[in-house]
Amino acid sequence: MALLEFTDRGIYCAKGKFYIDPWKPVDDAVITHAHADHAYVGHKRYLAHHLSREVMLYRLGDINLQTIEYGETVTKNGVEITLFPAGHVIGSAQIRVVYKGEIWVVSGDYKVDDDGVCAPFEPVNCHHFISECTFGMPVYKWKPQLDIFNEVNSWWRQNVENNVATVIVGYSLGKAQRILQNLDLSIGQVYTHGVIENTNDALRRNGIILNPTTRITQETPKEDVRKGIIIAPPSSVGTPWMRKFGPYSFGYCSGWMAIRGAKRRRAADRGFIMSDHADWDGLISAIDATGCEKVYLTHGYTASFTRYLNEIGFDAHEVHTLYGTEDDDSMEVVESGQVAVGS
Ligand SMILES: [Zn+2]
Numbered sequence: 001m002a003l004l005e006f007t008d009r010g011i012y013c014a015k016g017k018f019y020i021d022p023w024k025p026v027d028d029a030v031i032t033h034a035h036a037d038h039a040y041v042g043h044k045r046y047l048a049h050h051l052s053r054e055v056m057l058y059r060l061g062d063i064n065l066q067t068i069e070y071g072e073t074v075t076k077n078g079v080e081i082t083l084f085p086a087g088h089v090i091g092s093a094q095i096r097v098v099y100k101g102e103i104w105v106v107s108g109d110y111k112v113d114d115d116g117v118c119a120p121f122e123p124v125n126c127h128h129f130i131s132e133c134t135f136g137m138p139v140y141k142w143k144p145q146l147d148i149f150n151e152v153n154s155w156w157r158q159n160v161e162n163n164v165a166t167v168i169v170g171y172s173l174g175k176a177q178r179i180l181q182n183l184d185l186s187i188g189q190v191y192t193h194g195v196i197e198n199t200n201d202a203l204r205r206n207g208i209i210l211n212p213t214t215r216i217t218q219e220t221p222k223e224d225v226r227k228g229i230i231i232a233p234p235s236s237v238g239t240p241w242m243r244k245f246g247p248y249s250f251g252y253c254s255g256w257m258a259i260r261g262a263k264r265r266r267a268a269d270r271g272f273i274m275s276d277h278a279d280w281d282g283l284i285s286a287i288d289a290t291g292c293e294k295v296y297l298t299h300g301y302t303a304s305f306t307r308y309l310n311e312i313g314f315d316a317h318e319v320h321t322l323y324g325t326e327d328d329d330s331m332e333v334v335e336s337g338q339v340a341v342g343s
């Protein structure tokens with residue numbers, strides 16, 4: 001039997017009796033990162049990286065959670081589990097599973113470019129690599145982060161000069177911190193929507209140092225906010241909450257901004273093509289760097305990407321999972337839920 005198998009509950013290790021990122025309740029869950037499509041409620045025990053701790057407790061409530069460092073190994077029923085940085089968001093990990101010399105790696109979500117905020121992706125040698133391929137099409141090719149933030153900062157500066165408020169949208173774990181840490185704070189102050197600030201607070205409790213932010217409340221003077229920049233979640237787009245800052249210019253940060261339809265659909269004034277997932281070249285280089293014998297594609301453009309990998313000489317297999325991306329409409333639903341619950 002294979003060391004890891006794909007079941008209707010998630011990725012399962014029968015030898016070790018644990019699941020990785022299961023979407024149905026299990027006894028033992030190893031979690032790659034705190035995004036909603038990977039960290040579900042209802043498991044008896046959780047294992048994750050230290051820096052996922054506070055965000056998971058905030059999002060999932062009072063769970064039985066063990067956390068470890070990158071490079072640290074936990075053994076379950078003779079199977080060794082070790083975490084390595086995935087470069088996706090703060091606390092995200094690839095999970096290496098070893099039994100009698102056979103090595104599997106589950107990437108979760110990952111990106112290969114160093115964003116300066118989370119621990120950068122590390123290739124891990126393995127026999128079997130389980131990879132995402134969210135942006136597994138040649139059209140997805142990311143610009144250097146510095147270029148993107150030069151655009152963001154000059155757009156913000158322009159808005160301040162025009163006395164127009166600036167709203168920048170990105171999901172709350174990952175994109176929001178990446179934006180926050182790369183804004184030019186000589187332009188103005190950073191204001192946050194409650195959903196964003198709750199995640200920032202959780203990360204700060206976890207010891208992460210983030211740039212200063214001000215949570216927007218009923219009392220926050222609108223005129224002050226107009227001189228700064230507002231970081232808001234996708235769920236706030238077009239809501240009365242956002243409209244009260246008008247006139248404003250609204251920028252959307254997402255890998256999907258590379259496709260014309262997405263930008264029109266969201267009516268953003270500016271689309272910044274920025275993702276926490278690997279682009280086409282990033283995926284191929286990451287898979288190649290593992291030296292794997294077999295690669296399994298869990299989510300994204302799985303069919304076409306699998307076909308392409310087989311054409312260029314990999315032994316690639318498409319597998320069925322329930323992982324989506326935080327970067328799209330599925331996550332916006334989750335974030336709306338949080339707004340409904342949290343405020
Ligand atoms: Zn993710």
Ligand SMILES: [Zn+2]
Nearest residue numbers: 037109324325
């Ligand atoms: Zn995901």
